[in-house]
Amino acid sequence: MHIKLTASALLALAFAAPQALAKGPASTANEAATARHYASLIAGEPKTAELTLFFTQMPKGGDLHHHYSGSVYAEQYVDFLDKQGYCLNKLTYRIETNKAVIDAERAKPAAERNCLSTAEVYADDYTYRELLQRWSNKDFANHGALQPPPDRLFFQTFGYFGPVSNANFREGLQELKQRAIGENVGYIETMFKMSPFVVNPDFDKLAWHNASDDKALDAQMGAWLAVLEQDAGFRQSTTDFVNKIHEAAAGIDDERFTMRFQTYVLRLLNPSQVFSSMVSGFKAAKMSDKIVGVNIVGQESTMVSMRDYALHMKMFRFLKARYPDVKIAMHAGELALGDVPPEGLSFHIDQALVIAGADRIGHGIDLAHESNAAAIMAKMRKDDIPVEVNLTSNAFISGIEGANHPITLYRKYGVPYVISTDDAGVTRHTLSNEYVLFASRYKPDYAEMKKTSYNSIRYAFLPVAEKQRLTRQLDSRFARFEANIASLAKLQAGAK
Structure with a gap:
């Protein structure tokens, strides 16, 4: 007898098989202990500090909705200023890319300079903090001085760091x-x-x-x-x-x-x-x-x-x-x-x-x-x-x-x-x-x-083969994670 499986069914089996083969009495017990520990963290008022510890350690297979330019932190973009020979206009918080303007600014005494290098941005705490408020949503919930509508602030950030996000x-x-x-x-x-x-x-x-x-x-x-x-x-x-x-x-x-x-x-x-x-x-x-x-x-x-x-x-x-x-x-x-x-x-x-x-x-x-x-x-x-x-x-x-x-x-x-x-x-x-x-x-x-x-x-x-490889990798990571959480739960029980 021949059994015909759909492509989606074959894919489901491809994912299920590595996990099933990896299971043994110890791993099953560790998974159950991890599930109980996690349940204690979300019971009643969620214990967010402990959940942060839990999920930072927990394997997360992947991140599928991810924008490169918006995922690099503003601090990294500041580091790129010198690398590209640019400077930051501290009046507008925009990146100056015109070489003639940059050279003219660098010829001025430091006290008169409006276009800052990476080191100068970091040395000027006010400018640095204001930059972070424009290049990201830092301090938005704290009601910083710059307070446009959140959607406008979000989409405007890309215009600020664009010159350095398009390289490096x-x-x-x-x-x-x-x-x-x-x-x-x-x-x-x-x-x-x-x-x-x-x-x-x-x-x-x-x-x-x-x-x-x-x-x-x-x-x-x-x-x-x-x-x-x-x-x-x-x-x-x-x-x-x-x-x-x-x-x-x-x-x-x-x-x-x-x-x-x-x-x-x-x-x-x-x-x-x-x-x-x-x-x-x-x-x-x-x-x-x-x-x-x-x-x-x-x-x-x-x-x-x-x-x-x-x-x-x-x-x-x-x-x-x-x-x-x-x-x-x-x-x-x-x-x-x-x-x-x-x-x-x-x-x-x-x-x-x-x-x-x-x-x-x-x-x-x-x-x-x-x-x-x-x-x-x-x-x-x-x-x-x-x-x-x-x-x-x-x-x-x-x-x-x-x-x-x-x-x-x-x-x-x-x-x-x-x-x-x-x-x-x-x-x-x-x-x-x-x-x-x-x-x-x-x-x-x-x-x-x-x-x-x-x-x-x-x-x-x-491709399916790549998914299978990453799934096997995830199986191994979860086995280690659940063993660690089971040990943590025992330690916690002993402390009590």
């Missing part, structure tokens, strides 16, 4: 790697850089005209795709983009840590820029096994983002049909009541799934407002499409947290999820902290928390 990639990636290893994270899938684009005003006008005519729009995109594929300059820019990623990633993988990259398009640009960037992103993903997916970024509530949302989803659908093996993770539904008129909250996740064919949904916090919410959750459960949950980011940018966060709905209706950080450098937190927030707010049992860690490997955009 290897150093930045190595910092992220060491921080991940320090908190027992084995894999990061980072949105690294925007794929290259070209400008075509004629395409823009026609795209807006054809936005509601799928047949005409597909014909338009097909015609320009054919031109782009014959454009030597465009092909070279895509090749250079891939080479830049390979150069930055050199030496990043080892036996403790693995990193892969998503490329992305910026939804705030004109249609020709978005489409051509999308084309180069899909092509880059086909060219390199380091680039595992394509995403779309940019504040979702802006006028351009809202106006062109459906158009962008149709662009994804068009290219996904031509590159079916390229994975798509989609920022969708990162909207809260009041961000846009109510009807703007009703369709973003749905279109990302049904039109664009998203393989993962990033944020998805407007779920309760979507007109097709029940069908969205049914589809995500049936097709095994996870939502990437970013608790700190959602609370800071959109004010969505606690019982108001739709993770309560996703969990209740069986939608798979992963816990991730988003922009940990801007919002100044860690993946361990996200697990602490999740556990203390929603009180899942240990089995669910452990499954969440494994989910971040299960839903990574990686």
Whole structure:
């Protein structure tokens, strides 16, 4: 008798087998002891200090919703000033890149200088502290002097550190790697850089005209795709983009840590820029096994983002049909009541799934407002499409947290999820902290928390063999972790 298994069933077995083989009486007892210890930490008023200790040590398979430039801390970017020969304008807190201006500033006496080196920034505590308030959300909850709306502050930070975040990639990636290893994270899938684009005003006008005519729009995109594929300059820019990623990633993988990259398009640009960037992103993903997916970024509530949302989803659908093996993770539904008129909250996740064919949904916090919410959750459960949950980011940018966060709905209706950080450098937190927030707010049992860690490997955009390798690695890490927690629990019992 032959039993035919679906691809998803085979994948489930691939993940289940290593864990089952690793189990023995000691490991089972340690897991049970760990579960009891964890349950004591979330009982009643959550013991957040002890939960922080617990989750810092607990293996966390991966971080799947992760922006490179927003994950490097501002302090690291300050260190990059001297490396690039730039200085910080202490009046505007922006980076000066003009060599003539920099040379003129350096010729002045120190007391008259407005453009500071790395050492001078650190030596001037007022300037340094003010910089951190502009380049991240530090002191926001303390009501510092600079107090714009939180979403504006968040998105403005990228303009401040942009000149140094667009270089020094290897150093930045190595910092992220060491921080991940320090908190027992084995894999990061980072949105690294925007794929290259070209400008075509004629395409823009026609795209807006054809936005509601799928047949005409597909014909338009097909015609320009054919031109782009014959454009030597465009092909070279895509090749250079891939080479830049390979150069930055050199030496990043080892036996403790693995990193892969998503490329992305910026939804705030004109249609020709978005489409051509999308084309180069899909092509880059086909060219390199380091680039595992394509995403779309940019504040979702802006006028351009809202106006062109459906158009962008149709662009994804068009290219996904031509590159079916390229994975798509989609920022969708990162909207809260009041961000846009109510009807703007009703369709973003749905279109990302049904039109664009998203393989993962990033944020998805407007779920309760979507007109097709029940069908969205049914589809995500049936097709095994996870939502990437970013608790700190959602609370800071959109004010969505606690019982108001739709993770309560996703969990209740069986939608798979992963816990991730988003922009940990801007919002100044860690993946361990996200697990602490999740556990203390929603009180899942240990089995669910452990499954969440494994989910971040299960839903990574990686080949099955790579997932199996990282899963075996995670099995070993959990065996050590649970043995340590079991010993800690015994020590605690002895102390009592």
